[in-house]
Every structure is written in C-alpha cells, then in structure tokens.
Amino acid sequence: MSPHSSSGRRGLPDAPERLPIDAVDNHAHLDITREGDEPFPVEEAVARARSVGVTRLVQVGCDLDGIAFTMDVIDRFPEIVGAIALHPSEIPKLADVGELTAAYETMERHATHPRIRAIGETGLDYYWTGPEGRAVQQDAFRWHIDLAKRTGKALQIHDRDAHEDILRILTEEGAPERTVLHCFSGDIAMARECVARGYFLSFAGTVTFKNARGLRDALSVTPLEQVLVETDAPYLTPMPHRGSTNASYLVPLTIRAMAGVFGVDVPTLCRAVSDNSERVYGPWS
Structure with missing residues (x-):
C-alpha cells in the first residue's frame, strides 16, 4: 500500500483526531500500491494507524503474491493478523x-498458521468477471467455505453484483460460525437478511459518501453486536478525502460517520468494533 503523505509524502491526508478508544481495521491490503503512489512501508502504515487509535488490523492477501506477503508480516508485526x-x-x-x-x-499449506484468522476475501465478483467465469468462481467460493470450516477460521466475503448467489451458496454450503460481509454493499433488505443469519457486516469509507444513502440505511439496521469497520486500503477512502489513497489511520473518519448513523457516541462504537473484531478473529496478542 502506498498512500500519499503530507508529512514528507505528496498529498497524504492529515491524520484525523485520535479515537477515544482503540479500534480495528478489519480489512486492509498492505501489499497493494495504487499506480503512481510512492512506497508506504508497513512500519509506517502501522505507526500512523496506532497514532490515531487504530491499534490492530487484518491484512488481506488475496492472490499468491499477497498470500506470501501476508505470511511474512503476520510474524513480524504484533498489530497484524492475516486473512x-x-x-x-x-x-x-x-x-x-x-x-x-x-x-x-x-x-491449504498456509491456512492453519495460528496468526491466519480468516479465509478471505473469497466470494463472487460479477462486475469484473463475465458469465463465462461464474461457474468456476462459484466452485471456488464453495471450496473456500469448506476450508474455513475445516480450519475453524472466520470467512471474509467479497460480494460485487452477486448478492443473490452469495446468499444462496452460503445457504447450500452452510456458513461458518463467523462470517463477515466485507465492504458491505447490499441494500437494507439484504442487511436485514444477513443480520438474521448472524453474519457480521463490515463497512468501509463508502458509507461516508454523499450518494450512499442506501448503504447508511443498511448500516442503521445492523446491530452494534454485528458491525465491523474497514478501509479496504488503499481504496475507498472516506470523505472528505475521497479519491486519495486510503490507509488504516483514516479509520476514525469512517467510525465517526457510522456513529452518527447509529446515533451513539464514538466510544460506544469503538468498543463494539473492538469487541466484535476479537469475537471474529480472536485476540491479536
């Protein structure tokens, strides 16, 4: 990941006000660099996040290079667990x-590592993949669900333009006990269905966008006991920095916006996010 920075880095947004209670970035890609970005070392990403109260994060490796990167950083940084x-x-x-x-x-070789806490992001993406690729995607989703259950790991789901098939396959296969809809993108009806099934819904910076009323409606029906927050860094940067490169230190912007939707104070939401993250992934230490 390589956000731009204002303290020595071109265009990096200023750090927001520190959270009053430590929180968790449930989904970040520290291995991904957006085109044109300067390198952003893991040490700096972790330090910047810690400085604003984001003391733990989940690094998500979702291709072979990303998996190798993840296996390296989870052994070197106590703030990081892997998916x-x-x-x-x-x-x-x-x-x-x-x-x-x-x-x-x-x-299979890496999934049993004790600091790998989730199988993800797996699921379906019908935006980038046409009809000819859907069958093999669905087979792979079923394979990942089985791996999560066999290894006792949480499941992190990527769902893009595939809501009905995601829910259908989870019903057919049986969802793992801890299932997370990463970067939730469904409507209020889907949110209610996922909540009824006991899934966790993770919201990214998109929930802060002016045109995301439907997403905020979905958030409003999600119980505090089932909500998570994420960056999906280096993407989906929250307002007012939409279009910049995202990083875990910007999580406070999303949390404060989410607290407003819920009508709770920021410490209450921070506690919920922290507690839920450890229910899903276990303790970081």
Missing part, C-alpha cells in the same frame, strides 16, 4: 492456465 484467499477475480485466470489446483495447495 488469505484467492480473490474471485483471480479464480478464472488461474483456472485458464491450469494453476488453480496448485494455488489451492498453497492455501
């Missing part, structure tokens, strides 16, 4: 070149 998967957009590419089975073997 690994083969992203749904990667699945058709791996299948086309005959490398999907070997990639599954890599996943």
Whole structure:
C-alpha cells in the first residue's frame, strides 16, 4: 500500500483526531500500491494507524503474491493478523492456465498458521468477471467455505453484483460460525437478511459518501453486536478525502460517520468494533 503523505509524502491526508478508544481495521491490503503512489512501508502504515487509535488490523492477501506477503508480516508485526484467499477475480485466470489446483495447495499449506484468522476475501465478483467465469468462481467460493470450516477460521466475503448467489451458496454450503460481509454493499433488505443469519457486516469509507444513502440505511439496521469497520486500503477512502489513497489511520473518519448513523457516541462504537473484531478473529496478542 502506498498512500500519499503530507508529512514528507505528496498529498497524504492529515491524520484525523485520535479515537477515544482503540479500534480495528478489519480489512486492509498492505501489499497493494495504487499506480503512481510512492512506497508506504508497513512500519509506517502501522505507526500512523496506532497514532490515531487504530491499534490492530487484518491484512488481506488475496492472490499468491499477497498470500506470501501476508505470511511474512503476520510474524513480524504484533498489530497484524492475516486473512488469505484467492480473490474471485483471480479464480478464472488461474483456472485458464491450469494453476488453480496448485494455488489451492498453497492455501491449504498456509491456512492453519495460528496468526491466519480468516479465509478471505473469497466470494463472487460479477462486475469484473463475465458469465463465462461464474461457474468456476462459484466452485471456488464453495471450496473456500469448506476450508474455513475445516480450519475453524472466520470467512471474509467479497460480494460485487452477486448478492443473490452469495446468499444462496452460503445457504447450500452452510456458513461458518463467523462470517463477515466485507465492504458491505447490499441494500437494507439484504442487511436485514444477513443480520438474521448472524453474519457480521463490515463497512468501509463508502458509507461516508454523499450518494450512499442506501448503504447508511443498511448500516442503521445492523446491530452494534454485528458491525465491523474497514478501509479496504488503499481504496475507498472516506470523505472528505475521497479519491486519495486510503490507509488504516483514516479509520476514525469512517467510525465517526457510522456513529452518527447509529446515533451513539464514538466510544460506544469503538468498543463494539473492538469487541466484535476479537469475537471474529480472536485476540491479536
């Protein structure tokens, strides 16, 4: 990840006010750099986050390079636990070149590591993948669900333009005990359905966008006991910095916006996010 920075880095947003209670970034890609960005070392990303009260984060590796990166940083940084998967957009590419089975073997080898706490982000992406790739994506989603259940890990789900099939496959396969809808993008009806099933809904900076009324409605029906917050860094930067590169230190902006939707004070939401994160992923230490 390589956000721009204002203290020595071109254009990095200023740090927001520190949270009153420590919180968690439930989903970040420290291995991803947006085109044109300067390098942003993990040490700096973690330090900046800690300075505003984001003391823990989940690093998500969702291709083979990202998995290797994740396995390295989880052993070096106590603030980081890992989630690994083969992203749904990667699945058709791996299948086309005959490398999907070997990639599954890599996943199996690393999934039991004690600091890998989730299988994800897995799921379905019908935006980037056409109809010809959907069947293999669905098969891969089922494989990842099974891996999460076999290893006792949480499941982090990527859902883009595939709400009905996501819910159908989770019903058919049986969702793991701890299932997270990463960067929740459904409407209020889907939120109610996911809540009824006991899933956790994770909201990113998109919930702060002016045109995201439907997403805020979905958040409003999510119980505090089932809500998480994330960056999806380096993407989906919250307002007022939409369009800049995202990083975990900007989580306070999203949390404060979410607290306004819930009508609770910021400490209450911070406690809920922290407690829920440890219910899903276990303790960081």
